[in-house]
Amino acid sequence: MTDLKKEFPVLQEYTYLNTASCGLLSKTLTEWRREQDDRLLKGGSVFRDLHKPHIERIRSTVARFFSASEMEIALIPNFSFGFNTLLNGLPKNKKVLLLKTDYPSINWPVENRDFDVCYAEVDTNLEQNIEEAVREHQPDVFAFSIVQYLTGIKIDFDFLKRLKAYHPDLLLIGDGTQFLGTSEFSFSESPLDVVAASTYKWMLSGYGNGLLMIKEDAQRKILPETIGFNSADAIFSKRNDFAYVKHFEPGHQDTLNYGSLEQSILNMENIGMDVISERIASLSTLAKLRFAELDLLDETTLNREQHSNIFSLKGGDAIFQKLKENKIICSQRGKGIRVGFHFYNTEEDLEKLIKVFK
Structure with missing residues (x-):
């Protein structure tokens, strides 16, 4: 897989967990x-x-x-x-x-x-x-x-x-x-x-x-x-x-x-959709476990055997502003803070998010 921070320059400045709102343009696509x-x-x-x-x-x-x-x-x-x-x-x-x-x-x-x-x-x-x-x-x-x-x-x-x-x-x-x-x-x-x-x-x-x-x-x-x-x-x-x-x-x-x-x-x-699928699934599974440990998920999500790569986390305006201050990009949706993981996200991104919530 290519150097994703070069391919997606936004990642050089932000922890980007907002693909559910707006996907990133790659450098390759922009040049085309x-x-x-x-x-x-x-x-x-x-x-x-x-x-x-x-x-x-x-x-x-x-x-x-x-x-x-x-x-x-x-x-x-x-x-x-x-x-x-x-x-x-x-x-x-x-x-x-x-x-x-x-x-x-x-x-x-x-x-x-x-x-x-x-x-x-x-x-x-x-x-x-x-x-x-x-x-x-x-x-x-x-x-x-x-x-x-x-x-x-x-x-x-x-x-x-x-x-x-x-x-x-x-x-x-x-x-x-x-x-x-x-x-x-x-x-x-x-x-x-x-x-x-x-x-x-x-x-x-x-x-x-x-x-x-x-x-x-x-x-x-x-x-x-x-x-x-x-x-x-x-x-x-x-x-x-x-x-x-x-x-x-x-x-x-x-x-x-x-x-x-x-x-x-x-x-x-x-890249290979099999590689992309596995990367997203693996990171999302880990994220659900980490979010559950911190009681950030509602019962509906916790009790579902299958889940996607999008999560709604418990948190209001104060925590959302704190995330923005730490250059973590996500969205307020409904009663929670929505984050999502794509193939250009990493475990390091997840840990940065967890650190703010802790």
């Missing part, structure tokens, strides 16, 4: 972006004329990284755009199951439409709560964050497989914004019908890029009306004959932003 802007500056449309094959190459890279088909991949500017477009393709009378306290960009768009909405509680018994809600309400769709943004609670994928097996017609739509980039993930082998995500967090791709993956069976059930000239590749005769995912790409696609996603994927592949 500068070169792209320079080519546009000097070439104008000569450079831009190359964008179509570039976009398709990016789509292919995303598909390879997440073990998906290219026909299942849409390149979107952010999760909210993709999710709202997706919901517009669902019949209004559908019943949708949500998680209470889930990310507003999931719950609000559903609640703002003419759906029949029901809920499951987020606590230690998350999966049991979901199972009971499905049995009681018989929803058509279950939309949720794979990892909860406030607490780091991560849904059990084995549970999702069982849920899908018993309810094959239930559409499972997952927000992967706080998940993708933290562990190996195969879309084709997952029980999820749709995964959408902004990729400026753990994918380290900067702002203005995201992705949506949707399986072919779900494509037959969700019919967005969104369309633009780019949907038809700027060919008039293709107005009624274009790939499904192009409903999510109605306008001009930016090779700088989506290219940043591709470059981040190539960097992660160079």
Whole structure:
């Protein structure tokens, strides 16, 4: 693995535990972006004329990284755009199951439409709560964050497989914004019908890029009306004959932003997602033990067998200011202080955090 403090200069000045809010740009990615802007500056449309094959190459890279088909991949500017477009393709009378306290960009768009909405509680018994809600309400769709943004609670994928097996017609739509980039993930082998995500967090791709993956069976059930000239590749005769995912790409696609996603994927592949996954999992397991020793975790997190790399720690304004004074970057979220560990974090970072809390 490269010298991470050189690759991510922020680490030279701060103990950065705030990837759940904003992922870091690498030096390699920044240099690539500068070169792209320079080519546009000097070439104008000569450079831009190359964008179509570039976009398709990016789509292919995303598909390879997440073990998906290219026909299942849409390149979107952010999760909210993709999710709202997706919901517009669902019949209004559908019943949708949500998680209470889930990310507003999931719950609000559903609640703002003419759906029949029901809920499951987020606590230690998350999966049991979901199972009971499905049995009681018989929803058509279950939309949720794979990892909860406030607490780091991560849904059990084995549970999702069982849920899908018993309810094959239930559409499972997952927000992967706080998940993708933290562990190996195969879309084709997952029980999820749709995964959408902004990729400026753990994918380290900067702002203005995201992705949506949707399986072919779900494509037959969700019919967005969104369309633009780019949907038809700027060919008039293709107005009624274009790939499904192009409903999510109605306008001009930016090779700088989506290219940043591709470059981040190539960097992660160079390190190895197995190495990244193991590093994050190992540090997160140690962090949970250390936080538990200091009574910094709530009962919900303590009693869960599986947890993510995001933690909500007990602490108010005073301790948060103390962390800032010690150049430890994190966020106040809900009732706690949220920290998260990526592959560029170390045990030394964890110990610096622990020292302030002690």
